[in-house]
Amino acid sequence: xxxxxxxxxxxxxxxxxxxxxxxxxxxxxxxxxxxxxxxxxxxxxxxxxxxxxxxxxxxxxxxxxxxxxxxxxxxxxxxxxxxxxxxxxxxxxxxxxxxxxxxxxxxxxxxxxxxxxxxxxxxxxxxxxxxxxxxxxxxxxxxxxxxxxxxxxxxxxxxxxxxxxxxxxxxxxxxxxxxxxxxxxxxxxxxxxxxxxxxxxxxxxxxxxxxxxxxxxxxxxxxxxxxxxxxxxxxxxxxxxxxxxxxxxxxxxxxxxxxxxxxxxxxxxxxxxxxxxxxxxxxxxxxxxxxxxxxxxxxxxxxxxxxxxxxxxxxxxxxxxxxxxxxxxxxxxxxxxxxxxxxxxxxxxxxxxxxxxxxxxxxxxxxxxxxxxxxxxxxxxxxxxxxxxxxxxxxxxxxxxxxxxxxxxxxxxxxxxxxxxxxxxxxxxxxxxxxxxxxxxxxxxxxxxxxxxxxxxxxxxxxxxxxxx
Amino acid sequence: xxxxxxxxxxxxxxxxxxxxxxxxxxxxxxxxxxxxxxxxxxxxxxxxxxxxxxxxxxxxxxxxxxxxxxxxxxxxxxxxxxxxxxxxxxxxxxxxxxxxxxxxxxxxxxxxxxxxxxxxxxxxxxxxxxxxxxxxxxxxxxxxxxxxxxxxxxxxxxxxxxxxxxxxxxxxxxxxxxxxxxxxxxxxxxxxxxxxxxxxxxxxxxxxxxxxxxxxxxxxxxxxxxxxxxxxxxxxxxxxxxxxxxxxxxxxxxxxxxxxxxxxxxxxxxxxxxxxxxxxxxxxxxxxxxxxxxxxxxxxxxxxxxxxxxxxxxxxxxxxxxxxxxxxxxxxxxxxxxxxxxxxxxxxx
Numbered sequence: 001x002x003x004x005x006x007x008x009x010x011x012x013x014x015x016x017x018x019x020x021x022x023x024x025x026x027x028x029x030x031x032x033x034x035x036x037x038x039x040x041x042x043x044x045x046x047x048x049x050x051x052x053x054x055x056x057x058x059x060x061x062x063x064x065x066x067x068x069x070x071x072x073x074x075x076x077x078x079x080x081x082x083x084x085x086x087x088x089x090x091x092x093x094x095x096x097x098x099x100x101x102x103x104x105x106x107x108x109x110x111x112x113x114x115x116x117x118x119x120x121x122x123x124x125x126x127x128x129x130x131x132x133x134x135x136x137x138x139x140x141x142x143x144x145x146x147x148x149x150x151x152x153x154x155x156x157x158x159x160x161x162x163x164x165x166x167x168x169x170x171x172x173x174x175x176x177x178x179x180x181x182x183x184x185x186x187x188x189x190x191x192x193x194x195x196x197x198x199x200x201x202x203x204x205x206x207x208x209x210x211x212x213x214x215x216x217x218x219x220x221x222x223x224x225x226x227x228x229x230x231x232x233x234x235x236x237x238x239x240x241x242x243x244x245x246x247x248x249x250x251x252x253x254x255x256x257x258x259x260x261x262x263x264x265x266x267x268x269x270x271x272x273x274x275x276x277x278x279x280x281x282x283x284x285x286x287x288x289x290x291x292x293x294x295x296x297x298x299x300x301x302x303x304x305x306x307x308x309x310x311x312x313x314x315x316x317x318x319x320x321x322x323x324x325x326x327x328x329x330x331x332x333x334x335x336x337x338x339x340x341x342x343x344x345x346x347x348x349x350x351x352x353x354x355x356x357x358x359x360x361x362x363x364x365x366x367x368x369x370x371x372x373x374x375x376x377x378x379x380x381x382x383x384x385x386x387x388x389x390x391x392x393x394x395x396x397x398x399x400x401x402x403x404x405x406x407x408x409x410x411x412x413x414x415x416x417x418x419x420x421x422x423x424x425x426x427x428x429x430x431x432x433x434x435x436x437x438x439x440x441x442x443x444x445x446x447x448x449x450x451x452x453x454x455x456x457x458x459x460x461x462x463x464x465x466x467x468x469x
Numbered sequence: 470x471x472x473x474x475x476x477x478x479x480x481x482x483x484x485x486x487x488x489x490x491x492x493x494x495x496x497x498x499x500x501x502x503x504x505x506x507x508x509x510x511x512x513x514x515x516x517x518x519x520x521x522x523x524x525x526x527x528x529x530x531x532x533x534x535x536x537x538x539x540x541x542x543x544x545x546x547x548x549x550x551x552x553x554x555x556x557x558x559x560x561x562x563x564x565x566x567x568x569x570x571x572x573x574x575x576x577x578x579x580x581x582x583x584x585x586x587x588x589x590x591x592x593x594x595x596x597x598x599x600x601x602x603x604x605x606x607x608x609x610x611x612x613x614x615x616x617x618x619x620x621x622x623x624x625x626x627x628x629x630x631x632x633x634x635x636x637x638x639x640x641x642x643x644x645x646x647x648x649x650x651x652x653x654x655x656x657x658x659x660x661x662x663x664x665x666x667x668x669x670x671x672x673x674x675x676x677x678x679x680x681x682x683x684x685x686x687x688x689x690x691x692x693x694x695x696x697x698x699x700x701x702x703x704x705x706x707x708x709x710x711x712x713x714x715x716x717x718x719x720x721x722x723x724x725x726x727x728x729x730x731x732x733x734x735x736x737x738x739x740x741x742x743x744x745x746x747x748x749x750x751x752x753x754x755x756x757x758x759x760x761x762x763x764x765x766x767x768x769x770x771x772x773x774x775x776x777x778x779x780x781x782x783x784x785x786x787x788x789x790x791x792x793x794x795x796x797x798x799x800x801x802x803x804x805x806x807x808x809x810x811x812x813x814x815x816x817x818x
Contacts, residue, residue: 074573081569084529087536088562091551095618098540099548103765106541110776113537114783117530121787125794144787180766410619411555420563428570435577 018405020414021093024421026390028085030383031425035079037382040153040199041206042072043123043145045234050142052233054135060226064233067443068210069127069142071436076123078432082425083116093414097397097407104169104180105159111186112155119148150199154191157198160389161190165259166398189259193252194389200245201385205378207238208344212375213440215368228361231371238378239348246345249338250303257304260399261313263392266324267334268300272314277301281335285327324394333384333391340381347374472771473542473764477753479777480538481746485739487531489646491599492639492738494528496647497521498568498595499640500670501588509666514588516663518576520654529565542773543763545616546753550605553614553621557601564598567591599643603636604628610635610745611693612755631692638681642738645674649718649734652727664727671730672722679715682741695755699748707744711737 046068053062087109090098098106122144129138162168168184169177214230257264264270269285270277279300283293298308315323324330347370354362361367397404470478501517504510521528540547551558571591578584604627608614613626626632648671655663689697700708714737721730749755753763764770 074577077573078570080529081566081573084533084565084569085562087533088551088558090540091536091547092555092559092562095548095552098551099544099618102540102544102547103542103769106537106544106765107769107772107776109537110541110773113530113534114776114780116533117780117784118787120530121784121791125787125791128794177766180768182768182772409552409555410617411552411623413555413559413623417559424563424566428566431570431574435574438577 017410017412017414018408020418021408022404024414024418025089025093026387027418027425028082028089028421029390030386031429032079032082032086033382033386034205034379035075035082036153036156037202037205038072038075038209039079039119040149040202041237042068042075042210043119043142043149044203045206045210045237046072047139047142047146048237049229049233050139054139058229060229061233063226064230066130067439069123069130070439073123073127074432074435074439076120078428080116080120082428085421092411092417093409094397094407095409097402100176100402101169101398103177104166104185105162107182108155108159108162108186112152115148115152115155119145119152122148153199153202154195157195158186158188158191161194162188163397164194164389164393164399165190166401171401190255193248193255196248197245197252197385200241200248201382203241204238204245204344205375205382207234207236207241208371208378209375210234211238212372215371215374219365219368219372232361235348235351235371238344238374239351242341242345242348246341249341254304257312260392262315262318262323263388264304265313265315265317266327266330266392267388268312269327269331270300270312270314272316273311274314275301275311276308277304277310277312279303280331282332285331290331322395324392326391330388330392333387337381337384337388340377340384344374344378344381347371471761471764472767472774473760474751476538476542476764476770476773477760479774480535480542481743483531483534483538485742487529487535488642488742489735489738490528491531492643493647493650494521494643495568495595495599495640496643496645496674497651498572498592499644500647500651500667502592502596509662512660512663513666516651516655516658516660516667519658520651521572529569532565538773542765542770543753543760544765546758546763548618549614549616549620549754549758550609552617552619553623553626554605554608555619556623557604557608557627561598561601561605564594564601568594568598596640599639600636603639604632606639607632607635607693609754610689610696610749612695612757614754614757616754616758629692631688634681634685634688638678638685641674641678641681645671645678646734646738648674649722649730653731656727668722668725668727671734672719675715675719675722675734679719693755695752696745696748699750700744702748703750704744704747707740707747711740711744714740 046065049061049065049068052058053060053065090102122141126138126142126145129141132138133141162185165188167188168181170179172178211231211234214227214234217227218231253264253267256267268277269280269283269290271287271289276298277300278290278298279296279302280290280293281296283290283295301308301310301312304310304312315327350367350370351361354360354367393399395403395405397407497517497520501514504513504517536547539550567590571587571589571594575584575587575591578587607629608621608627611629611631613629613632614621648667651667652664652671655661655667686697686700689700714733717733718730718737721727721733751759751761753760
């Protein structure tokens with residue numbers, strides 16, 4: 001008893017850092033994931049426009065490609081900064097996790113480092129190459145940016161897949177790693193569905209986000225070819241990716257029902273293991289089942305095994321302290337993600353239909369309004385999906401092997417860094433949006449060269465720092 | 470040499486590259502900060518922008534490289550350092566965000582006061598970030614980081630004379646390297662007065678860094694005896710090389726020479742870092758964790774070496790291409806130097 005009381009302050013000190021550490025990690029990752037999506041997919045949009053511009057001698061497409069490369073530079077720079085913070089957080093917030101399993105998953109980040117470095121270098125070359133290299137040579141300097149974006153996404157998401165489906169290592173009696181099989185880490189069981197799901201998400205988010213900017217411009221009356229093309233190129237990419245994502249996501253959900261049944265049970269609010277499980281859309285999750293919401297009898301079982309008689313594992317299959325928290329939140333996030341994804345597919349189909357009939361975008365302003373909100377909607381779906389993956393894995397940091405509370409730092413003061421991070425990232429987000437707006441404003445009012453991007457001054461700095469316009 | 474030693478060597482190469490390129494980048498921010506608001510200060514800042522613009526991002530990738538190799542190959546050391554030194558490392562991370570976004574935004578900010586705010590953030594945290602990193606290195610060197618999750622003192626481990634002195638040394642070294650580089654950049658830009666401007670500053674910074682280094686020897690002798698013994702023992706030849714290179718730079722700058730200052734300045738920094746590496750060997754955390762005790766599974770170590778080899782093949786040529794383009798001013802079109810009144814480039818498809 002004495003020793004327990006003596007331990008108590010220590011225990012409290014350790015566990016009290018868990019909440020702020022998780023909040024900070026969730027917040028910084030939730031912020032970075034948007035920039036990461038842009039980093040993965042924006043260069044592809046830029047190259048598609050570039051290709052079209054060169055192939056068809058299309059000045060509008062070339063101008064879009066040049067502007068997009070400059071926007072990509074800004075978001076890439078911010079993403080690089082927030083990504084660096086994440087690599088600090090692996091140690092600052094989760095030293096026990098990294099200390100114990102760094103030798104298992106770390107190599108994926110080493111691989112990611114090569115991709116990131118390549119991407120940074122070629123993005124810089126590409127941006128500086130405008131007007132300084134011949135058209136096609138310049139185009140090809142952009143290709144490594146796209147490839148390394150996808151490679152980097154694979155590496156990072158594979159770490160998260162490994163955390164969800166850990167394998168490729170053996171533990172000694174004291175819980176420390178005794179041997180490592182890196183192939184089973186790099187190609188872990190969750191990679192085949194998690195990695196494509198995330199890369200497609202990057203293309204969908206970026207596509208709709210960029211398209212939405214031009215939709216807003218068109219709603220404000222700027223209906224020139226520049227805006228039409230600026231809407232159509234990213235929209236087409238996203239609209240092609242969205243239905244593929246539906247199939248991949250459906251596969252992922254079924255794989256999770258198999259690999260992480262408790263996560264799946266939390267997503268669908270399945271309290272007890274049984275057959276003929278009702279699929280609920282929204283509703284409040286309680287211990288006695290779902291209150292409210294729209295129920296479709298047997299459909300959850302059908303989704304898992306294509307048969308309403310399929311048995312679905314419930315939350316009661318594990319003790320309460322091994323179930324994910326925020327059950328209703330998880331359930332809603334899953335439903336919102338699926339709902340938005342479906343709506344975005346419908347939006348793509350709308351354009352495809354009208355285009356097929358009369359080679360034009362739908363004339364009703366409601367289409368442009370829908371595109372205008374599609375970017376934000378895609379981001380919401382992205383965040384919801386990320387919450388499902390991450391919160392659904394709790395209370396584990398390494399699924400079934402290491403609990404998150406055992407991974408957290410013993411240092412105190414995470415509340416302070418979380419508060420600082422919150423304030424700083426808010427300012428960073430606002431500044432990024434303002435900067436992008438300023439760039440777009442200058443593009444509308446002045447010449448291209450006035451906009452200088454973070455990869456350095458191709459032009460001399462303005463001689464006076466006062467108001468520049 | 471064991472596989473673990475080889476991986477530690479690879480990590481040390483990354484640390485060296487970060488010290489040189491990242492250090493110069495921090496130093497450039499410092500010079501921009503204290504350049505003042507006059508016409509000359511504006512031009513100095515313009516030169517800094519022009520010089521680090523194309524490479525500032527790449528300069529900092531080495532930090533991530535070091536962190537990743539550390540947590541992959543020597544995870545226990547990573548855990549111990551990151552948890553005990555939570556405060557200075559959090560401050561360094563904060564500094565990285567603020568100086569990086571400050572630099573990324575300052576050229577884009579439309580309003581004058583936003584631009585100045587971004588510039589000041591970039592400058593101020595170019596000073597503070599390497600300082601905190603120096604305190605971290607000082608804490609490790611003086612054996613104040615025991616093995617374990619937050620096992621050391623959260624405050625006195627890095628807030629002590631030795632750590633503060635090491636922090637100051639980091640700042641001064643970056644300023645010195647950067648001023649030497651900027652002399653060459655000014656020459657490339659064809660601005661003779663800026664060449665003299667940074668030559669003077671390089672001289673001042675060189676003397677400053679040298680003085681701190683000499684003072685450091687006494688502090689290390691008292692407080693980080695293991696490193697001191699190594700620096701004056703096995704590491705002595707490298708320390709002497711570093712001192713000779715440093716004196717060479719001083720001499721050249723004093724006599725108004727420019728040629729050869731860059732390699733000598735880099736040589737001074739590289740030699741002392743490797744002298745340090747020799748001094749600290751075989752410890753990751755002096756006297757409490759050796760490289761072999763802290764090393765990962767052999768398969769992981771070999772994988773790190775393979776990845777490093779691939780990185781050499783893939784990244785180095787690309788990086789060399791970028792630096793070459795930047796140096797040859799191909800990237801800046803016709804090599805437009807800052808501060809000269811030139812019109813904006815006209816598109817030539």
